[in-house]
Amino acid sequence: MQQMAIDRAKRNLAKALAMGTLSPSLLAGCVTNSTAAKSNVELGCMNTNQVLIGGAIRRQGQFEAVVYSQLGQFQHHIPLPARGHGVAIAPSKHHAVMFARRPGSYAMVFDYRDGEEKALIPAENNRHFYGHGVYSNDGRWLYATQGERATSRGIIGVYDAENSYKKVAEFSGFGVGPHEIIIMSDGRLVVGVGGVHTQGRTPINLATMKPSLSYLSGNGELLDQVMLPDHHKSIRHLAHDGEQTVLCGQQYRGEPDDYVPLVAMHRTGESLVELGGEPEQWARFNHYVASIAATDSHILATSPRGNCYGIWDKSSLDLLEINVLPDASGVVVKNDQLYVSSGVGKVVKINADLTKNAFVSGIQWDNHWSAIT
Template structure:
């Protein structure tokens, strides 16, 4: 804003397909690098894709790159908990009958830690996480093609709720509670697992949501 929204820098050299970037409290940037090279919407490099969670300095220097064991998990959507924990939601570009974990957590050191759910529960998400957010206790991730969202315990990484929501789209945290949108216009306020209220809006929401 100090430059009136003018472009002041351009950084590259950390992978193909950077999808989302978030700013950490200490000034570092975290980039979800999807790793997929496309022509239009056609993927060209699924067998050689190299997704990563990439940390950059405020000057654009690569500080660290973390990868998942399965290269077909394209890292796309990010969130942090206000501290040092980063959450990432993936799109799986591998075999259609495989259902690997689609959400992972990074606490600043060590590898990415996949969150836990049974394969049949991951199957509900239809290989795609569209938006993710975290409170002090919970992690929530949405899936429009799966028409659902899941809530995990941040402490244990275990899935505690899997709820239906048609075209589940964006999620943000405001005042310690989740606000979830849908492409149908529905808004859900979820303060804890199994504790929610909803109303309809006149907006067909997308999945890229930010609390301002």
């Protein structure tokens, strides 16, 4: 019944957006006048350097990338060939890339200042995109998680951002079914390897899956690989805290009545350490964690399937709270504040002291967010 209500709410939101009856109010008009500015500051208005890019559902069967301006208003709606998933933002030019949801057929590069498409990267006939990618720290290379269609063999496609995003290399040898890839400050690539061989989106090797958190050099050399004791925890989504801490979220592929930790933390040279929570608390996440972010003091993970997000203390790893948010999706961190999106248009701003403000964005946010820093 709860899922039916959520689906109905999403349909109603899509209808309102299509008819123009729901005005976008998220962070809008932050500098109209002193009184309005004061009001918006109290509501948590974004600073001028906080620009967000995320996938969205425009209406049934139509998808887009949405760019928010420095004032938190709509700047660009960029139509997508199919449903998008993750976003990579270039550090050295005004480019962003939207990756198709797995098994994806495209990656679209666009200029987030004017919304102009710069390149549409097709997946080769025997490849598909897994929905995520990241630029090298100097912006020269774009790394994208890919799979071989027949086997789900994991591949990192390497594209030359200075040469029309031509594919120049592939890295492999780290496992099956990679999903998210991030980059550390020292240039190491970190890959969440799900370990699942799929046909379309149907898993076919759950008894033998081998998920891992894999570290690669910028040249594709496998530097380290760590695993959780339970091989049914498919490692999928990643984040780091700007230093040396990597966080990974899992999709549990084991017994449906088992409720196990779904977020783990890793530091180089150490084992994966799982975050706290009782089985009945982890049950709220419905076996799936999507976006993750970390501040100096807290870790946040969303669960669209569980219609909630959790917040943990970063030092003790204790679960502090679980909050209801229908179709909880993306999360970004900026200035020690967290912003969480949802597929029913709601956005929650979370301050360092965990006080919260909620907004209606007028956008059906879909999957992940990225912030232009």
